[in-house]
Each structure stands twice: as structure tokens, then as C-alpha cells.
Amino acid sequence: MSKISKKRKMSNVFLYASILIGILVIIGAVFPDGFGQVAGNISSWITENFGWYYMILTTILVFFCVFLIFSPIGTLKLGKPKDKPEFKTISWLAMLFSAGMGIGLVFYGASEPVSHYLAPPTEDPETNEAMLEAMRSTFLHYGFHAWAIYGVVALSLAYSQFRKGEVGLLSKALRPLFHDRVDGPLGTLVDVLAVFATVIGVAVSLGVGAMQINGGLNYLFGIPNNIFVQAIIIAVVTVLFLISAWSGLSKGIQYLSNVNMVLAGILFLIILIVGPTILILNMMTSGTGAYLQNFMYNALDVAPLNQQKSEWMSQWTIYYWGWWMSWSPFVGIFIARVSKGRTIREFILAVLLVPTIIGILWFSVFGVTGISVGQSAPHIFDMPPETQLFGIFNEIPMGTVLSIVAVLLVAIFFITSADSATFVLGMQTSFGSLTPAGRVKIVWGVSLSAIAFILLLAGGETGLDALQSAAIIAALPFSLVVILLVISFFKIANEERKFLGLTITPNKKRMQTYLETSPEEYEKTLETYREKRKDNSKGI
Numbered sequence: 235m236s237k238i239s240k241k242r243k244m245s246n247v248f249l250y251a252s253i254l255i256g257i258l259v260i261i262g263a264v265f266p267d268g269f270g271q272v273a274g275n276i277s278s279w280i281t282e283n284f285g286w287y288y289m290i291l292t293t294i295l296v297f298f299c300v301f302l303i304f305s306p307i308g309t310l311k312l313g314k315p316k317d318k319p320e321f322k323t324i325s326w327l328a329m330l331f332s333a334g335m336g337i338g339l340v341f342y343g344a345s346e347p348v349s350h351y352l353a354p355p356t357e358d359p360e361t362n363e364a365m366l367e368a369m370r371s372t373f374l375h376y377g378f379h380a381w382a383i384y385g386v387v388a389l390s391l392a393y394s395q396f397r398k399g400e401v402g403l404l405s406k407a408l409r410p411l412f413h414d415r416v417d418g419p420l421g422t423l424v425d426v427l428a429v430f431a432t433v434i435g436v437a438v439s440l441g442v443g444a445m446q447i448n449g450g451l452n453y454l455f456g457i458p459n460n461i462f463v464q465a466i467i468i469a470v471v472t473v474l475f476l477i478s479a480w481s482g483l484s485k486g487i488q489y490l491s492n493v494n495m496v497l498a499g500i501l502f503l504i505i506l507i508v509g510p511t512i513l514i515l516n517m518m519t520s521g522t523g524a525y526l527q528n529f530m531y532n533a534l535d536v537a538p539l540n541q542q543k544s545e546w547m548s549q550w551t552i553y554y555w556g557w558w559m560s561w562s563p564f565v566g567i568f569i570a571r572v573s574k575g576r577t578i579r580e581f582i583l584a585v586l587l588v589p590t591i592i593g594i595l596w597f598s599v600f601g602v603t604g605i606s607v608g609q610s611a612p613h614i615f616d617m618p619p620e621t622q623l624f625g626i627f628n629e630i631p632m633g634t635v636l637s638i639v640a641v642l643l644v645a646i647f648f649i650t651s652a653d654s655a656t657f658v659l660g661m662q663t664s665f666g667s668l669t670p671a672g673r674v675k676i677v678w679g680v681s682l683s684a685i686a687f688i689l690l691l692a693g694g695e696t697g698l699d700a701l702q703s704a705a706i707i708a709a710l711p712f713s714l715v716v717i718l719l720v721i722s723f724f725k726i727a728n729e730e731r732k733f734l735g736l737t738i739t740p741n742k743k744r745m746q747t748y749l750e751t752s753p754e755e756y757e758k759t760l761e762t763y764r765e766k767r768k769d770n771s772k773g774i
Contacts, residue, residue: 319575366517
């Protein structure tokens with residue numbers, strides 16, 4: 235592809251995505267209630283009528299990841315044979331976790347288990363059985379399914395980019411299926427969907443983050459909880475994450491992600507100690523057992539004959555599967571970028587297991603503590619999510635210190651999420667460049683903050699909900715892209731596995747060819763192998 239056509243393609247993705255996002259934001263700002271109602275109705279229709287589809291698809295993705303762990307394909311590397319990981323393992327895990335679920339864990343750490351305890355899918359509310367079901371449901375929502383969605387998107391892109399030499403665009407990962415058509419309108423459509431989903435998802439998270447920081451400051455220092463303060467918070471955090479973005483991936487995001495994990499670890503340990511420790515440990519163990527024991531049933535159950543559970547699932551489980559799907563371009567592209575040099579087996583094990591385990595630990599500590607505190611202080615159950623965590627802290631020892639740490643944690647998660655998003659958007663609108671220009675990242679950073687502020691100004695939480703519904707709507711067509719990414723990746727990776735003879739006893743000659751020849755020569759040899767296979771299949 236010529237440089238001219240590359241520039242034209244890059245500008246097309248930026249232009250079309252900007253127009254689409256701009257139209258939605260303007261509509262959301264001018265008609266927040268009407269837009270929210272229409273988007274909400276469409277989103278509800280999708281979750282009600284495609285619940286079976288989401289449940290089947292996400293479960294297949296989980297088992298595809300498990301298959302790769304035990305398959306010889308797992309020995310292939312996301313990169314050339316001599317490529318080494320760019321980041322230390324602990325920093326790598328911190329970055330993928332911060333980008334994937336940072337703000338969400340703090341925001342919903344206590345409030346989601348509390349919500350399920352008050353309104354469980356099948357048990358009677360506010361009972362011991364409801365508490366166990368609340369933990370199991372939360373583990374399901376933030377567990378293997380979510381990270382399988384992220385993992386397959388990241389894996390497809392990383393393999394295409396670092397092993398096959400493609401640029402860092404999702405559309406290019408589909409080349410094994412669509413060949414040169416990914417360089418035309420089809421590729422543009424996929425990349426526009428990726429940019430759209432990234433902007434919408436991150437803008438919602440930034441708005442939510444600003445609301446929780448404001449809620450914490452209000453609870454701690456009596457600072458007013460209003461749009462003016464939220465505007466100041468967004469402005470300050472924007473300056474900070476732009477400084478981080480300008481400093482580059484290896485400095486800004488890596489350092490902040492490491493700080494995040496330290497702060498999260500401190501908060502986690504303090505709550506574990508001052509909270510109902512034994513109950514937390516017992517509920518964590520029993521909740522994990524319930525999650526694993528009923529995994530297949532809960533993974534595929536759409537409650538066709540249980541109206542109460544069916545409605546609950548539309549609002550929670552199926553909604554989450556759509557939301558994670560809408561986030562998968564952003565998180566997947568970012569995880570792919572920081573995973574060069576890892577083997578597929580190492581990648582899948584880390585992406586699937588580590589965040590799931592951390593999520594189980596986190597929700598056990600904060601969820602059980604929140605429910606336990608609420609049982610003795612019922613007003614906690616009536617608080618909105620953005621202040622509920624601080625209300626819980628107020629009822630336990632070291633509450634002020636914990637609230638300050640929580641505000642700092644949300645702020646830094648805010649910064650890392652926005653920083654990661656500006657990097658991803660810079661890549662997607664700079665023709666997949668691994669080092670997008672600082673000015674491009676700044677443009678996207680300011681745009682993300684402006685979108686979050688405009689929607690908060692126009693409709694508050696209603697505006698954010700409308701945008702979130704739009705993301706759920708976009709997730710349905712993007713789920714088809716995810717299916718194609720999986721097929722495309724398996725097609726090319728399995729072909730290479732066969733060529734290298736990757737079984738229990740690898741083909742040493744071909745492996746030596748791979749290790750010693752240049753990438754260009756290796757690809758020529760692989761192409762010759764493909765042609766021979768085609769000839770043999772035709773009986774030539």
C-alpha cells in the first residue's frame with residue numbers, strides 16, 4: 235500500500251468515527267432524556283432478544299482460550315523467535331488490569347454485591363442465600379467471560395501485528411480471511427467501529443470516575459457535589475493524563491499502573507483486616523466454589539421460564555456481556571500493544587486467570603464488607619454508587635484514611651484509563667503506528683474529556699447512561715467482528731503450527747528454519763508450503 239493511500243485510510247477512519255461520535259454527542263447533549271429513552275429501549279431490545287446469542291458466544295470464547303492453553307499453538311510467540319517482552323511481568327499485568335477494569339472495580343467493588351444482595355436473581359432479598367448468590371453473580375460478571383472477550387481480541391491483533399508484521403489495526407488481523415479487502419471499505423468499517431466503541435466506553439468511564447471523585451470529596455471535605463466541581467475534576471485529571479500520555483507508554487502508563495496496584499493492594503489489605511475478616515474469607519471460598527460448580531449452567535442459562543431471573547439477567551449478565559464486548563476494541567488493542575514477546579500460552583494464562591483471581595479477591599473484601607456494614611447501618615443501602623463506598627468507610631476504623639486512598643486510586647485509574655485510550659485512539663487513527671504522535675494523543679485526550687463533560691452538563695448520569703446504551707447497541711455488530719477475529723487467528727496460527735510441526739515432537743528442521751532465517755525469508759518458505767498444500771489438495 236502506498237503512503238498516499240495510507241494517509242487517506244487514516245483520515246477516513248478519523249473522519250467517519252468523528253462524525254458518528256459527534257452526531258451522537260450533540261443529540262445526547264441537546265436531547266438527553268429523549269436520546270436516553272430511545273437508546274435505552276434499543277439496548278433493552280437487544281439484551282432481551284439476543285441474550286441467548288451473547289451467552290453462547292462468550293462461553294465459546296472462554297473454551298477457545300482454554301483450548302489454546304493446552305494446544306501446541308500455545309507455544310507460538312507473539313513476535314519473532316528472539317523477541318523479548320518489552321515490560322516486566324508485574325508491570326505488564328498491572329497495565330492490562332488498569333486498562334481493563336480499573337475504575338469499575340473501585341466504583342462497583344461494594345455497590346454491585348450490595349445491589350444483588352438487595353435484589354438477587356432467584357433467592358429472597360437480604361438473606362444469607364442472597365448474600366452467597368450476590369458474590370457468585372459478581373464473580374461471574376467480572377470473571378473468565380469478560381477476560382476471554384478481551385483476550386481473543388488482543389491475541390488476534392498481537393499475533394497479526396508482531397508475528398505477521400501487520401500494522402496495529404484490528405482490520406488487518408482479518409487479512410487471512412478477507413485478504414486485500416481489509417485495505418478497503420471493509421477494513422475502514424471495522425476500524426471505525428473500534429474507534430467508536432473506544433471513545434464511547436472511555437467517555438462513560440471518565441464521567442463515572444469524575445462523579446465518584448466528587449462523591450468522595452463531598453463525603454470527606456463537604457465539597458459540593460455538582461457539575462461545576464466535576465468540571466474542575468475533569469480538567470485537572472485531563473492535564474495529568476495528557477502529561478502522562480506525552481511522556482510515552484514505557485513511562486507514564488507503566489509507572490502509574492504500578493502505583494495503582496500498590497494503592498489497590500494497600501486498600502485491599504486494610505479492608506481485609508478492619509472488616510469482617512473471617513466472614514470475607516469464608517464467603518470468598520464459598521462464592522468461588524458456587525461460581526465454579528455452577529459455571530456451565532450460569533454461563534448458558536437465559537432463564538426462559540423464570541420471568542424474575544430473565545429480567546434480572548437482561549439488566550445485569552447479558553448487559554455486561556454486551557458492555558465487555560463494546561470495551562474489547564480498546565482493552566484488546568492496548569493489551570496487544572504491551573504483550574509483544576509473550577508466548578500465546580503465557581498470554582492466555584495471564585489474561586484469563588490473573589484478573590479473574592484479583593476480581594474474586596477484590597469483590598469478596600469490598601462486597602462482603604459493604605453488605606455486613608449495611609446490615610448494621612441500613613442507610614448505606616440507600617446511598618448512590620458514587621458515594622456508597624465512602625459511606626461504608628465511614629462506618630469502619632480508619633475510614634478517613636481509606637476514603638483518601640480510594641479517591642487517589644480512582645483518580646489514578648481515571649488517568650491510566652484515559653492515557654491508555656488516547657494511545658489506542660492514536661494508533662487507530664495513525665494507521666496502526668506503535669508510537670502515535672503526541673499531538674494526536676492530545677487531540678483525543680481533550681475530546682474524551684469534553685465528551686464526558688458535555689454529557690454530564692446536559693444530562694448528568696442520564697447522559698452517561700444514554701451513551702452507555704449506545705455502546706451496547708454498537709457491541710452487537712462488533713460481536714461479529716470478534717467471531718471473525720477468532721476464525722482468522724486460528725486459521726493462520728494453526729497453519730503455522732502445522733508448518734513448524736508443533737506437536738509433542740516438533741519438526742526440528744522447520745523449527746530451525748524459523749529460528750535462523752529472516753522474517754521475510756521465513757514468510758517466503760511458509761508461502762511455498764501453502765502452495766504445496768493447495769496443490770496436494772487438488773491432486774496435482
